[in-house]
Amino acid sequence: MERKIGETLLGVEHISLSFGGVKALTDISFNIREKEVFAIIGPNGAGKTSMLNVINGFYHPQQGEIHFKGLHRKQMRPHEAAVQGIARTFQNVALFKGMSTLNNIMAGRNLKMKTNLFWQALYYGPARTEEMINREYVEDIIDFLEIQSIRRTPVGKLPYGLQKRVELGRALAMAPELLLLDEPMAGMNIEEKQDMCRFIIDINEQYGTTIVLIEHDMGVVMDLSERLIVLDYGRKIAEGTPDEIRGNQVVIDAYLGVAHTN
Numbered sequence: 001m002e003r004k005i006g007e008t009l010l011g012v013e014h015i016s017l018s019f020g021g022v023k024a025l026t027d028i029s030f031n032i033r034e035k036e037v038f039a040i041i042g043p044n045g046a047g048k049t050s051m052l053n054v055i056n057g058f059y060h061p062q063q064g065e066i067h068f069k070g071l072h073r074k075q076m077r078p079h080e081a082a083v084q085g086i087a088r089t090f091q092n093v094a095l096f097k098g099m100s101t102l103n104n105i106m107a108g109r110n111l112k113m114k115t116n117l118f119w120q121a122l123y124y125g126p127a128r129t130e131e132m133i134n135r136e137y138v139e140d141i142i143d144f145l146e147i148q149s150i151r152r153t154p155v156g157k158l159p160y161g162l163q164k165r166v167e168l169g170r171a172l173a174m175a176p177e178l179l180l181l182d183e184p185m186a187g188m189n190i191e192e193k194q195d196m197c198r199f200i201i202d203i204n205e206q207y208g209t210t211i212v213l214i215e216h217d218m219g220v221v222m223d224l225s226e227r228l229i230v231l232d233y234g235r236k237i238a239e240g241t242p243d244e245i246r247g248n249q250v251v252i253d254a255y256l257g258v259a260h261t262n
Contacts, residue, residue, distance in 0.1 A: 005226065006034030008067075009210050010178060015054055015064035017047075017234075024050040025061065025234045032178070032212060037204055039213045039221045041245075042231035043254070048214045049091060051231070052180045055212070056088050057081040069177070082111055087171040088180035093163045097156030101166050104155055105141060108173030109134040141169050145199060161192035168199065172207070179203065180212045185220060193220065200224060222246070230254070 010032040017025040025047045032038045040048045053059040055066065057076035066073045068084060076084075087108075095104050142151055145165050150158060155166050164184060171179060181200070185193045197220060203209050215221050221228060222242040230238040230245060232254045238245055245251055 005036045008032070009034045009069060010055065011067040012051075012055070013065050013067070015051070015061045015066070017050055017054060017059055017061045023234050025054070025231075028064070028231075028234075028236050030229050030236070030239060032210060034210055035204065035208050036226045037200070037211045037213060037224050039215065039225035039228035040231065041215070041218070041221055041228055045233075046231040047234040048231055049182055050234075052088060052182055052212070052214065055081075055178075056086050056180060082174060082176075085175075085177035086180065087174040087176035087178075089164070089167045089171050089182055089184055091183045091186060093160070093167050095155045095163060095167055095170070098154055100152050101147060101155055101158070101169075102138065102142070102151045104166055105138045105169040105173050106134065108170040109138060111174060137175075138169075138173055141172050144172075144202070145169050146195075161188050161195075164188065164192075164196070165199070168196075172203065172209075176209060178210045178212065182214045183216065184213070185215060185217060193217065197224060 008031045012028060012030050012032075015025055015028045016023070028047075028051065040051060042048055050059060054061050057078045057080060060075045066076075068086070096107065099107075142148055145168065147162065147165055147169070150162060150166075155163055158166065164187075168181075168184065184200070185196050188196065200211060200213070201224065204211055213221065213225060222245075225242060227239070227241055228245055229236050230248075230251050237254060238248045238251045240248070
């Protein structure tokens with residue numbers, strides 16, 4: 001199915017980020033369009049995760065600015081980014097290991113809770129109605145991700161591939177317009193990667209969610225993304241379609257074809 005790409009959703013303009021004397025990002029600019037799958041690739045230490053941390057407000061750059069949904073953002077905290085419609089997953093699974101799959105995904109609905117603490121404590125009236133609506137939303141996500149059989153299982157007892165799927169479910173529960181996926185297939189076997197690819201495509205097509213993807217599996221990146229940028233030592237060295245990146249000699253030398261030393 002051909003995806004209908006829209007106007008610019010996120011604009012990143014001349015972002016530079018340093019930690020002490022170490023430059024993590026230097027003068028990075030790009031834009032992400034509505035309903036596209038956009039990839040950020042590069043060797044280890046290239047600044048990919050730092051870029052996601054800037055987008056969702058975890059890091060505040062020393063220079064540059066971000067526009068999201070047409071609004072200028074100088075600095076934003078992760079909570080504010082989530083409220084505005086940005087959700088993410090992490091390189092290392094960040095779940096509540098003692099809680100069930102269902103409750104972990106329900107945690108992603110906290111921002112959607114509107115009733116005050118008094119009604120929530122009583123679990124009566126508006127709070128109960130709201131809980132039922134949000135529970136139904138989460139059950140739909142559980143069905144979508146095909147994890148009905150583990151809905152009551154503590155996530156700490158699940159294999160790694162399923163934990164990554166639960167984390168994806170929690171991010172989806174936030175109903176994001178922009179979903180940031182930081183190495184969603186790391187540590188997965190071939191079958192698990194195929195499932196995750198299918199879910200990413202379905203999220204993009206069925207939910208209409210814009211996706212930013214960091215992934216080291218180049219086959220996955222080239223198959224899923226419409227456009228991508230390549231970072232190396234915190235600088236953008238290329239931007240384009242998968243076909244354009246495949247034929248870019250600078251990228252081949254820096255990443256795709258030559259061993260990279262950190």
